[in-house]
Amino acid sequence: MIAVDLPYWAQSLLRVLGGTVAVLLPAGTIVYLFLFKMMSFMQSRLGPMEAGPYGSMQLFAEVGKWLQKEDIQPENADKSVFKMAPLVVLLSTFLLVAAVPFGPDAYFTDFEAGVFYALAVSSISVLGILMAGWSSANKYSLLGGLRAAGQLIAYELPMVLAVVGVVIQAGTMNFQGIVLQQNTGSIFGWDGIGNPYILTQFVGFFVFMIAVQAELTQTPFDMPIAESELVSGYMTEYSGFRFLMFFIAEFATAGVFSLIASVLFLGGWGIPFSWFGWTTADSVDNWMNVVGPLIMITKMMALAFIIMWVRFSYPRFREDQLQRFAWKVLIPVSLVNIMFTAILKVAF
Amino acid sequence: MSDVTDLIDRQKLSYIAAQAADARLNVELETEGMTLNIGPQHPATHGTLRIIARLDGEQVIWADPSAGYMHRGYEKLTEVRTYPQVNTLINRIDWLGSFANEVPFILAAEQLMDIEAPARAQWIRAIFFELSRIANVSLFLGDLGVQLGAITPVFMAFRDREYVLNLIESATGGRFHPNFDRIGGLKDDLPKGWIDETKQVMKKLRNFCDEIETLLFGNEIFQSRTRGIGVIPANVAQSYGLSGANLRASGVDWDLRRDQKIALPYDKVDFKVWTHPDGDAFARCWVRLQETREATLIVDQLLDGIPSGPVMAKVPRIIKVPEGEAYVSTENPLGEMGYYVVSQGDLGPFRVRIRTASFNNISIVPWVLRGVFVPDIITILASLYFILGDIDK
Amino acid sequence: MPSKPQVPGLVKGLGVTFNTMMQTIKPKKFGGGAATVQYPREKEAPTARARGVIALREDNCTSCMLCARSCPDWCIYIEGHKELAPPRRAGGAPRKVNKLDRFDIDYALCMYCGICVEVCPFDALFWSPEYEYSEPRIADLLHDKEKLGEWMETVPEQPELEAGAEKKKK
Numbered sequence: 001m002i003a004v005d006l007p008y009w010a011q012s013l014l015r016v017l018g019g020t021v022a023v024l025l026p027a028g029t030i031v032y033l034f035l036f037k038m039m040s041f042m043q044s045r046l047g048p049m050e051a052g053p054y055g056s057m058q059l060f061a062e063v064g065k066w067l068q069k070e071d072i073q074p075e076n077a078d079k080s081v082f083k084m085a086p087l088v089v090l091l092s093t094f095l096l097v098a099a100v101p102f103g104p105d106a107y108f109t110d111f112e113a114g115v116f117y118a119l120a121v122s123s124i125s126v127l128g129i130l131m132a133g134w135s136s137a138n139k140y141s142l143l144g145g146l147r148a149a150g151q152l153i154a155y156e157l158p159m160v161l162a163v164v165g166v167v168i169q170a171g172t173m174n175f176q177g178i179v180l181q182q183n184t185g186s187i188f189g190w191d192g193i194g195n196p197y198i199l200t201q202f203v204g205f206f207v208f209m210i211a212v213q214a215e216l217t218q219t220p221f222d223m224p225i226a227e228s229e230l231v232s233g234y235m236t237e238y239s240g241f242r243f244l245m246f247f248i249a250e251f252a253t254a255g256v257f258s259l260i261a262s263v264l265f266l267g268g269w270g271i272p273f274s275w276f277g278w279t280t281a282d283s284v285d286n287w288m289n290v291v292g293p294l295i296m297i298t299k300m301m302a303l304a305f306i307i308m309w310v311r312f313s314y315p316r317f318r319e320d321q322l323q324r325f326a327w328k329v330l331i332p333v334s335l336v337n338i339m340f341t342a343i344l345k346v347a348f
Numbered sequence: 349m350s351d352v353t354d355l356i357d358r359q360k361l362s363y364i365a366a367q368a369a370d371a372r373l374n375v376e377l378e379t380e381g382m383t384l385n386i387g388p389q390h391p392a393t394h395g396t397l398r399i400i401a402r403l404d405g406e407q408v409i410w411a412d413p414s415a416g417y418m419h420r421g422y423e424k425l426t427e428v429r430t431y432p433q434v435n436t437l438i439n440r441i442d443w444l445g446s447f448a449n450e451v452p453f454i455l456a457a458e459q460l461m462d463i464e465a466p467a468r469a470q471w472i473r474a475i476f477f478e479l480s481r482i483a484n485v486s487l488f489l490g491d492l493g494v495q496l497g498a499i500t501p502v503f504m505a506f507r508d509r510e511y512v513l514n515l516i517e518s519a520t521g522g523r524f525h526p527n528f529d530r531i532g533g534l535k536d537d538l539p540k541g542w543i544d545e546t547k548q549v550m551k552k553l554r555n556f557c558d559e560i561e562t563l564l565f566g567n568e569i570f571q572s573r574t575r576g577i578g579v580i581p582a583n584v585a586q587s588y589g590l591s592g593a594n595l596r597a598s599g600v601d602w603d604l605r606r607d608q609k610i611a612l613p614y615d616k617v618d619f620k621v622w623t624h625p626d627g628d629a630f631a632r633c634w635v636r637l638q639e640t641r642e643a644t645l646i647v648d649q650l651l652d653g654i655p656s657g658p659v660m661a662k663v664p665r666i667i668k669v670p671e672g673e674a675y676v677s678t679e680n681p682l683g684e685m686g687y688y689v690v691s692q693g694d695l696g697p698f699r700v701r702i703r704t705a706s707f708n709n710i711s712i713v714p715w716v717l718r719g720v721f722v723p724d725i726i727t728i729l730a731s732l733y734f735i736l737g738d739i740d741k
Numbered sequence: 742m743p744s745k746p747q748v749p750g751l752v753k754g755l756g757v758t759f760n761t762m763m764q765t766i767k768p769k770k771f772g773g774g775a776a777t778v779q780y781p782r783e784k785e786a787p788t789a790r791a792r793g794v795i796a797l798r799e800d801n802c803t804s805c806m807l808c809a810r811s812c813p814d815w816c817i818y819i820e821g822h823k824e825l826a827p828p829r830r831a832g833g834a835p836r837k838v839n840k841l842d843r844f845d846i847d848y849a850l851c852m853y854c855g856i857c858v859e860v861c862p863f864d865a866l867f868w869s870p871e872y873e874y875s876e877p878r879i880a881d882l883l884h885d886k887e888k889l890g891e892w893m894e895t896v897p898e899q900p901e902l903e904a905g906a907e908k909k910k911k
Contacts, residue, residue: 041766042758139384223723309758310755314497314751315493320721321572433782433811433813433856434813499759504761518790522867527854538902539900541903543903562754571750
């Protein structure tokens with residue numbers, strides 16, 4: 001990683017710590033900035049102000065509150081499945097963040113098929129949600145779990161197809177390669193801002209953000225939770241520490257998907273290489289390993305802002321409407337996007 | 349007319365088809381439909397309403413409302429209270445637009461006593477009546493968003509409703525339960541500066557209506573959730589006894605403020621009665637939005653024309669209402685509310701029968717919820733708009 | 742004729758929430774700020790007529806029991822006795838004066854309807870907008886004569902009436 005040659009166990013330890021930070025830090029920042037503060041401002045109120053200056057310690061207070069609650073399990077629930085479900089959902093988040101690069105040398109692993117791996121692993125959370133819905137011995141949770149199964153599987157496809165356009169344009173499935181392609185690329189010969197794929201793949205970006213909103217079960221696609229009907233859907237019977245895991249998983253996944261979107265469409269950890277005269281991955285300076293994560297966090301915040309902004313402003317779709325939207329609108333649009341990308345890639 | 353019969357036939361057919369599907373399921377998979385209890389504790393039922401629904405997957409086969417979890421025994425309570433005490437109690441029937449509950453009762457008692465309140469009192473009564481309508485229906489507009497998943501409009505509703513509640517408090521002393529109407533007039537006159545303040549507040553509420561229209565009604569997702577859902581044709585609505593905005597949204601042009609000769613000065617102001625031909629959930633919500641705006645315009649006109657004079661007629665200190673029976677019903681925020689007062693010359697009424705709007709409004713729930721999806725149950729209940737205190741008294 | 746291209750309602754809805762957010766973030770001196778107050782650090786003052794708590798002027802009370810009888814919840818408890826006071830002028834008969842022993846209002850039952858204040862013929866009861874008297878024990882919500890007398894200090898001046906009102910005959 002750096003000039004120091006660390007033994008394998010030390011590298012693994014750093015990776016584990018780094019992974020935990022990479023999951024919890026976006027979750028915490030998104031929860032405080034957007035869920036507590038931005039939602040409050042949009043509703044003409046100030047949000048939590050008591051715990052810490054301007055309520056910054058509220059998240060720690062909430063975590064502490066959930067940790068000390070009683071572990072309630074419904075009597076008829078399938079105990080082992082009930083206990084495993086939040087772990088499975090959180091597991092997929094950690095697996096997902098392992099593929100995201102944060103700097104020229106600051107990555108957990110460098111997969112050749114990074115995109116393929118990320119999209120495959122993100123489906124594990126569907127299993128977790130289904131497990132939670134079925135094992136809760138509650139009709140409302142069952143309804144929520146079944147809705148989630150249909151919705152999340154339906155929206156996997158637009159997500160994959162939207163990313164295919166980026167892969168065609170970049171020519172590689174490696175996340176690091178995609179970042180380098182965007183930052184060393186040029187638009188019709190002008191390399192002032194590199195070639196962020198949001199400009200050429202705006203359709204793909206749009207479809208990807210909608211699919212991400214659905215994968216996170218955020219309004220307008222929050223039928224599985226549907227607070228006014230199902231009282232938290234598949235999460236109804238969870239309280240205390242288990243609910244905390246669902247909560248962290250929801251916002252951590254939002255953060256990680258925003259990180260992936262910023263890698264795919266906004267140029268990832270990089271700023272256009274032409275500003276500094278770099279040409280390849282090795283020629284990038286070492287301080288980029290520290291600045292890169294900061295740039296990633298900024299871009300992630302921007303995308304998470306959009307996700308949360310839409311979440312607080314719209315009512316929710318009915319599940320047959322959202323299925324119709326996915327199958328009849330998003331998939332054809334993303335297929336057409338792939339067709340155009342392929343044609344233009346060959347032409348130019 | 350034939351398309352209404354078509355609609356009813358289609359409803360019947362879908363009901364039969366749903367029953368057949370249920371039976372088929374039972375045979376094929378040896379499973380039954382699922383019986384789901386919506387309520388009595390549920391975020392969507394505006395209180396403790398219980399709806400027992402039998403579902404086939406996500407579709408409703410039949411649904412039955414089971415009210416009574418909030419029954420407080422008002423009609424029995426009124427038998428052992430005096431008239432001022434009854435006035436205090438009935439504030440709490442429809443607790444969002446409280447002043448509106450007192451009006452028909454006081455008018456019935458005044459009819460029995462053959463007393464007319466002075467003109468100034470009637471005008472101020474009408475102003476408070478419309479203010480309670482605004483307070484009630486502006487909450488509905490926010491609550492509608494929450495039922496459908498939009499969590500922001502409800503905060504705007506509460507924020508702008510505060511202005512109306514502060515107005516009511518500065519004149520009567522109570523935000524939610526004003527207890528302001530008296531037999532023969534009102535308790536007090538308005539404090540200084542109230543008229544100008546009210547005009548400012550009405551402007552703010554019109555801004556609020558515009559904001560809600562942009563944020564909620566203009567939203568394509570909202571429209572796809574509410575258009576064509578829960579269609580109630582006009583004759584079905586009338587036969588089930590719906591009233592208020594529910595009736596007007598099915599195309600029936602019926603408003604007791606205009607159609608009934610009543611002591612309140614509604615014949616002196618110009619107002620439009622909003623109807624909508626569709627009869628679906630969107631129509632009901634839309635009609636209520638327009639009614640809120642119309643109410644602010646009515647208040648403006650009433651404020652300009654308040655006559656001066658006393659607010660209380662000559663009434664004996666101890667009120668004994670002579671024998672007789674009277675029924676007065678008015679166009680309350682939730683619908684038509686009426687009081688049938690039977691008096692035997694005592695300090696208190698002998699029997700009061702309270703005809704509340706929401707009780708009749710939810711009688712249509714079994715009819716309208718057949719064959720709809722579970723999310724549509726919530727939409728339809730939200731658009732019918734009932735208050736549990738009004739149903740259960 | 743093609744209609745003007747409409748901004749889709751979805752985008753306009755986003756605009757409304759964004760504007761509300763900007764309005765809340767704007768500092769107070771530019772007219773912004775939240776619609777809420779940070780209670781208990783800042784408190785909103787209730788109006789003069791607000792029904793917060795009932796205050797008792799003991800000198801005026803004659804134990805006529807009208808308030809206790811007209812309360813819908815029967816939450817007023819009155820006990821009194823008659824005493825003989827010296828006559829006003831020399832050579833007259835001793836006057837019967839009322840002495841209040843007990844005047845309790847149970848705020849756990851009180852509905853804040855105001856019938857007692859209105860019905861009192863001697864102007865002994867007044868409304869005060871004080872509302873911060875919650876207690877950890879329900880029994881402490883029974884305010885006795887002394888406490889009700891203390892509330893008299895918080896009774897505000899009644900506001901003037903609006904134009905067009907009948908002048909009060911005093």
